[in-house]
Amino acid sequence: MSDITTRFADIVGAGNLLSGDAVPDDYSHDEELTQAPQKPAYVARPATAEEVAQLLATASEEGTPVTARGSGTGLSGAAIPRADGLLISFERMNAVLEVDTTNQVAVVQPGVTLTELDATTIPFGLGYMVHPGEMSSSVGGNVGTNAGGMRAVKYGIARHNVLGLQAVLPTGEIIRTGGKIAKVSTGYDLTQLIVGSEGTLALATEVIVKLYPRLEHSATVLAPFADFDQVMAAVPRVLASGLGPYILEYIDTITMAALVHTQDLELGIPDQIRDSCQAYLVVALENRTAERLDEDVERAGELLAELGAADVYVLEGGSARKLIEAREKAFWTAKAIGADDIIDTVVPRGSMPKFLAAVRELASTAGGAAAGCGHAGDGNVHLAILCKDAEKRKKLMGDIFALAIELGGAISGEHGLGRAKTPYFLKLEDPAKVALMHRIKRSFDPAGILNPDVLFAEP
Amino acid sequence: MSDITTRFADIVGAGNLLSGDAVPDDYSHDEELTQAPQKPAYVARPATAEEVAQLLATASEEGTPVTARGSGTGLSGAAIPRADGLLISFERMNAVLEVDTTNQVAVVQPGVTLTELDATTIPFGLGYMVHPGEMSSSVGGNVGTNAGGMRAVKYGIARHNVLGLQAVLPTGEIIRTGGKIAKVSTGYDLTQLIVGSEGTLALATEVIVKLYPRLEHSATVLAPFADFDQVMAAVPRVLASGLGPYILEYIDTITMAALVHTQDLELGIPDQIRDSCQAYLVVALENRTAERLDEDVERAGELLAELGAADVYVLEGGSARKLIEAREKAFWTAKAIGADDIIDTVVPRGSMPKFLAAVRELASTAGGAAAGCGHAGDGNVHLAILCKDAEKRKKLMGDIFALAIELGGAISGEHGLGRAKTPYFLKLEDPAKVALMHRIKRSFDPAGILNPDVLFAEP
Numbered sequence: 049m050s051d052i053t054t055r056f057a058d059i060v061g062a063g064n065l066l067s068g069d070a071v072p073d074d075y076s077h078d079e080e081l082t083q084a085p086q087k088p089a090y091v092a093r094p095a096t097a098e099e100v101a102q103l104l105a106t107a108s109e110e111g112t113p114v115t116a117r118g119s120g121t122g123l124s125g126a127a128i129p130r131a132d133g134l135l136i137s138f139e140r141m142n143a144v145l146e147v148d149t150t151n152q153v154a155v156v157q158p159g160v161t162l163t164e165l166d167a168t169t170i171p172f173g174l175g176y177m178v179h180p181g182e183m184s185s186s187v188g189g190n191v192g193t194n195a196g197g198m199r200a201v202k203y204g205i206a207r208h209n210v211l212g213l214q215a216v217l218p219t220g221e222i223i224r225t226g227g228k229i230a231k232v233s234t235g236y237d238l239t240q241l242i243v244g245s246e247g248t249l250a251l252a253t254e255v256i257v258k259l260y261p262r263l264e265h266s267a268t269v270l271a272p273f274a275d276f277d278q279v280m281a282a283v284p285r286v287l288a289s290g291l292g293p294y295i296l297e298y299i300d301t302i303t304m305a306a307l308v309h310t311q312d313l314e315l316g317i318p319d320q321i322r323d324s325c326q327a328y329l330v331v332a333l334e335n336r337t338a339e340r341l342d343e344d345v346e347r348a349g350e351l352l353a354e355l356g357a358a359d360v361y362v363l364e365g366g367s368a369r370k371l372i373e374a375r376e377k378a379f380w381t382a383k384a385i386g387a388d389d390i391i392d393t394v395v396p397r398g399s400m401p402k403f404l405a406a407v408r409e410l411a412s413t414a415g416g417a418a419a420g421c422g423h424a425g426d427g428n429v430h431l432a433i434l435c436k437d438a439e440k441r442k443k444l445m446g447d448i449f450a451l452a453i454e455l456g457g458a459i460s461g462e463h464g465l466g467r468a469k470t471p472y473f474l475k476l477e478d479p480a481k482v483a484l485m486h487r488i489k490r491s492f493d494p495a496g497i498l499n500p501d502v503l504f505a506e507p
Numbered sequence: 508m509s510d511i512t513t514r515f516a517d518i519v520g521a522g523n524l525l526s527g528d529a530v531p532d533d534y535s536h537d538e539e540l541t542q543a544p545q546k547p548a549y550v551a552r553p554a555t556a557e558e559v560a561q562l563l564a565t566a567s568e569e570g571t572p573v574t575a576r577g578s579g580t581g582l583s584g585a586a587i588p589r590a591d592g593l594l595i596s597f598e599r600m601n602a603v604l605e606v607d608t609t610n611q612v613a614v615v616q617p618g619v620t621l622t623e624l625d626a627t628t629i630p631f632g633l634g635y636m637v638h639p640g641e642m643s644s645s646v647g648g649n650v651g652t653n654a655g656g657m658r659a660v661k662y663g664i665a666r667h668n669v670l671g672l673q674a675v676l677p678t679g680e681i682i683r684t685g686g687k688i689a690k691v692s693t694g695y696d697l698t699q700l701i702v703g704s705e706g707t708l709a710l711a712t713e714v715i716v717k718l719y720p721r722l723e724h725s726a727t728v729l730a731p732f733a734d735f736d737q738v739m740a741a742v743p744r745v746l747a748s749g750l751g752p753y754i755l756e757y758i759d760t761i762t763m764a765a766l767v768h769t770q771d772l773e774l775g776i777p778d779q780i781r782d783s784c785q786a787y788l789v790v791a792l793e794n795r796t797a798e799r800l801d802e803d804v805e806r807a808g809e810l811l812a813e814l815g816a817a818d819v820y821v822l823e824g825g826s827a828r829k830l831i832e833a834r835e836k837a838f839w840t841a842k843a844i845g846a847d848d849i850i851d852t853v854v855p856r857g858s859m860p861k862f863l864a865a866v867r868e869l870a871s872t873a874g875g876a877a878a879g880c881g882h883a884g885d886g887n888v889h890l891a892i893l894c895k896d897a898e899k900r901k902k903l904m905g906d907i908f909a910l911a912i913e914l915g916g917a918i919s920g921e922h923g924l925g926r927a928k929t930p931y932f933l934k935l936e937d938p939a940k941v942a943l944m945h946r947i948k949r950s951f952d953p954a955g956i957l958n959p960d961v962l963f964a965e966p
Contacts, residue, residue: 150743150857151886173747194692205690207699208667221939227915228855230885231664233653233703234917234924234932235962236944240666240699244692261747284609288632288720290795336749340799396687398609426689427610456686458693465693473693480680484950485695491946503694 052110056092056134059102064093064140075117075135079379080125080468082389088115088129093140097214097222097253100136104251105220107134108495114218115499116247118186119161122193123379123390124466126246126502136251138188144168145254151228152259153211158188158252165257174259177203180462181376191252194244196462198332198375201287201425202294203260205462207243214254215242218493228256241488246464247499249492265341266334268295268368269348271357272317272325276300279327280401282355283424286331289351291344295332296425297375303421303432304328306381311374315367321358329357329424330371378421378430387432388416388441391469393452394461397427403455407431407448414444428461450476467501474505511569515551515593518561523552523599534576534594538838539584539927541848547574547588554599556673556681556712563710564679566593567954573677574958575706577645578620581652582838582849583925585705585961595710597647603627604713610687611718612670617647617711624716633718636662639921640835650711653703655921657791657834660746660884661753662719664921666702673713674701677952687715700947705923706958708951724800725793727754727827728807730816731776731784735759738786739860741814742883745790748810750803754791755884756834762880762891763787765840770833774826780817788816788883789830837880837889846891847875847900850928852907854916856886862914866890866907873903887920909935926960933964 057065066072067090076085090112094100107114113133120127129135142159149172156165162176163183169175176187180195189195191213196205203209212226215238226232226239242250273279279298286296299307301322307313331348335341349360363371374381382390395403400422407429411418416435422428431448435441449459449472459465465473474482486504490496516524525531526549535544549571553559566573572592579586588594601618608631615624621635622642628634635646639654648654650672655664662668671685674697685691685698701709732738738757745755758766760781766772790807794800808819822830833840841849854862859881866888870877875894881887890907894900908918908931918924924932933941945963949955 148855148857149747151855152743152746194690194696196690196692200690204667207690207696208663217939217943223937223940223943225940227917228857229853229916229920231653231655231659231666231887231920232853232917233655233919233921235936235940236708236947237653237666237699237703238940238943240696241947244696249695261749263749284611287611288608290720290722394688394691396607396610398607398687423690428690457688458686458691460692461688461690462692477694478682480676481682481684481694481697484676484682484697487950488695488700488947491943491950 052112053090055106056090056103059099060092060094066091074120075137078120078122078125078127080123080466081387083125083128083467086128086131088133088135089131090134091137092134093137095140097216100216100251100253101220101222103134103136104216104218107497108218111495112497113500114497116192116251118158118189119184121182121185122189122466123463125468126192126464126466126499128467138186141253147172148228149174153228153256154259155254155256156187158186158255160187161185169259173262175262176209176257177260178206178209181379187255187257188252191243191255192246193464194462196423196428198295198297198423200423201296202292207240209258210239210243210255211258212256213239213242213252215250215252217250218495218498226256246466246502248489248503249498263334263336265338266332267341267345268363268371269331269345269352270315270361270363270371271329271352272321272359273327273329273356274325274358276326276404277401278356279329282329282352283397285355286351287425291333291348293331294334295330297330297421298424299328299330299375299421300419301326302419303378306385307374307378310381310384311377313370313374315371316361325358330375375421382432386434388435389433389445390431391433391445391448392428392430392461392463393448393457393459394428395452395455395457397424399455400427400429403452404429406451410444410447414440416441416444426461427457446472465503470502511571512549514565515549515562519551519553519558525550533579534596537579537581537584537586539582539925540846542584542587542926545587545590547592547594548590549593550596551593552596552599556675559595559675559710559712560679560681562593562595563675563677566956567677570954571956572959573956575651575710577617577648578643580641580644581648581925582922584927585651585923585925585958587926597645600712606631607687608633612687613716613718615646615714615716617645617714619646620644628718632721634721635668635716636719637665637668640838646714646716647711650702650714651705652923653921655882655887657754657756657882659882660755661751666699668717669698669702669714670717671715672698672701672711674709674711676709677954677957685715705925705961707948707962708957722793722795724797725791726800726804727822727830728790728804728811729774729820729822729830730788730811731780731818732786732788732815733784733817735785735863736860737815738788741788741811742856744814745810746884750792750807752790753793754789756789756880757883758787758789758834758880759878760785761878762837765844766833766837769840769843770836772829772833774830775820784817789834834880841891845893847894848892848904849890850892850904850907851887851889851920851922852911852916852918853885853887853920854911854914856883858914859886859888862888862911865910869903869906870894873899875900875903885920886916905931924962929961
C-alpha cells in the first residue's frame, strides 16, 4: 500500500478504504449521460464528521483531489472522481438523527435518502418537501446541487429547506452554520453559500432540513391546450389565482406520448383532443379539508377552461399518482427514447414560449430535436436533446444556454453544472463573476482539492 | 477642495457630493440607540450603477472607507460612516423600474422605500411581502440586513424574496446575480451571499424582488394566556394546523401595556383577564374568500382555546390594523419607555420559554429588566433591555447572546450586527467561521474599504 493509502485507511479503517481494483464500477459515475466513467484511486466510507475532517486535512496536505458522493443520482457528473483522486462516499453516514416536531425540522446525515426521510417523517404528519424526482437521491446530494423538483412552486427548493449544516472545510475544520431557525442576520450566510456548491467548497456532514405539515387532501387536474403559448400564458394566471398549486408542470405532446407509452398510463383523453393539442398543463392542488379541495379543483377547472384549455380532466387518486410518478421518471423516459443529453435550463417563466420556440428551431437546424417537460411555474425547462453528432450537439447546447442567459436565465435550474456543463458555464458566464467565485472557492479551499473539475477549470 | 473630494465630485457632480460642514446631521446615524453619531468626510448621492462603480473604484484606490445608506432606519448602526469615510446615499436611486406581472417580480433601485413599492404594486394585486415594521425602510437596506418582520412566518425573509441583484464590487466591477427566476444551480449563489452582508461585500444597485398575490380577506385573532409556556407550546400546534397564519407573534404583558398606553389601543379585554395573563398570541389569517376566512378564524379560536388561552378575541378591521401597527412600532414604544438597548436574538422556537425565563433572570441579576415581543413562529425575540449601567448592560447582553448561541440560535435574526453588535459577534462566534468570513470578505473587497467596522475588527 502506498503511503497515502495507509493514511486514509488509518482514518476510516482498512475495511472502509478501497483502492485500485477493489473499487467497484458504481463509484465511477453518476446518472449523467455523456461523461466517461472514471474510477478514483481511493474510495473512503467515513462514519463521522471527524473522519471526514481527517480525510480532507490529509488530502489537502497531499494535494489529492476529493469528490463527494451521495447516492450517485446526479445528472451533471459532479460525482465523477479524478483518476488520482479520493472519492468520499457518505453511504455509512445515513442516519436520521432527529425529527423535531416543535421546531419542525429534521436533523440528518448526508447519506440519508429521500425515501428514508419520507418514511421517518410520515408518522409525525410532517415532510421534507423537496422532491427532485428521484427519491433514492441523498439529502447531501440535494445540498450539493440545490435540488428542486416539482413541488418547488409551492415549497421552494433545497436552498429554502436547508436551515443549517455541519460542514467540514477542506482544511479539516468542522463548522456549524444556521440552525433550527428560519432566519438569521449574523454574518454571511455560509449555509446558502455551501448549498448548490457541488462539493467544491465544503462537505456537509449533518443537515438540518425544514419540515412542513402534510396536507391530507390532494387532487390533480390535467389540461390539454391546442397552443403552446396558451399553456405558458395560463401559468401566471394560475399562480395569481390564490389556489396555491403544489405542482404546476407542462408536458409537451411528444413527451406525454413517451410517458404514456413507457409508463403504461391510462389518462382517458380522447384521441381527437390528444392529436390536436401541443402541450398539457398539470396542476396539483392540496388542502386541509376535502370540501375546500373540491371547491379548488372546480375553480381550477373553470379557470383553465377560461384560459383556453381544450378540456379539463380531474385525475382520481391512482391515475393522478401514476401521472406524477411518470413525470418524475421523465429522465428515464428520455434515456429510454435515446436522448443524447438532457438539460434543465431556467428562464423567466414569461420567456418560456420564446425560449422553447427558439430551441425547437435551433434543434431542427442542427438536424436534431428537443422535447420535454418542465416546472412551468419556475421557468425550469427539462429537455431531452436528440442529436447524435457530438460536435453539432455541443454547438446546439451552447446556443441554447446562450439564449437562456440572454433571456435572463441560467444554464441549470437544479441539476447543477458538474463536469458536464462546466465548460459551457466558463465560456458563457461573465468572467468577473467566475473570477469572484474562484476567489471565494480559494477562501474555502486553498489547496484546491474539492471537485477541481467542477465550476472551474483547475489544472 | 482636496484631491479626493474633486475625484468624487467629478463622478456624481458637485451638487451631489457633500463634504465637511455641508454634511447634514442625518447622515451621521441610523436608528440604533447606543452608538455615537459620526459624520463622514464625504457624502455622495449617485444616480447610476456606473457612478457607484466609479466611486468604489476610486475609494479602493484611495483607501477610503465606504458606508452605504438607504433610509437610515437600521437598528444596528451599520449605516454609521467612518469620520474619514465616504457615505454613499442611495436617495436618488429610488425608482421602481418595472412591475412584471407575468414573472411576478418587481425590479427596483435600492433607494425605493417599502411604502413606495407597496403603492406601486397594489394596483396589480401583488405585493413584496417583507414588512420589517418600518415602511420607510429602503429595499437596499432590506438587502443589507436580510430584513424580516412579522410576515416572515408565511412569506419568508428578504433572503427568500430577493431573486436577483445588480451589484457593484469594491473593485468597481458591476455584476448581475440571479434574475427573474426562482431557482438556479449554476455556480455559487452570489445573491444570497450579498443579502445580509450589511454593505461589507458589494453594493446593490438594482434589486429583483418576488411579488405574491395579495389575498383579499384577513382577520386577526388575539389570545391572552395565563402562562408564558402555554403561549410557546401553542406556536408549533398553530403552525402544524394547516391554517397558515401570515402573522404569529407573541407580546408579553409589559409590552402590551406599553403598546396600549402609547398607541391608545382599545382591545376590549376585561381587566380581570388582562391582569391574570403573562403573554398574548397574535394570529393573523388571510384567505381568498370571506367564507374560508371565517371558517379559519373559528377553527383558530377553537384551537387556541384547546391550547389553554384564557379567552379569544377576533379583532375587527380597525382594531386589528391598530394592533398590528402598534406591534410594528414596538421599537418606538421601547424607545419611549426608556430602553437602553434593543436586541432581536433568534433561538429555535422550542427554546423560547427556556431562553426568555433565563433572560428575565439574567436581567434581574444585573439590576435591570427585559421586556418584549417577537416573531413567535420564527423564534425571533425582540427585547427592550433596561439597564442604565453601561458595563453591566454590556455583560448582560453578552450573557444573553451567549445563551442564545448555546441554545442553537444567533445574535440577530433580522437587525444585523452593524457596529453595535459586531464586538459581541467577534467574541462569541467560532473563530474558524469568522476567519472564513473574513477570507470571503477579502475575495470581494481586497482593499477592505466596505464598512470596515461591521462584522470584522478592521484596523
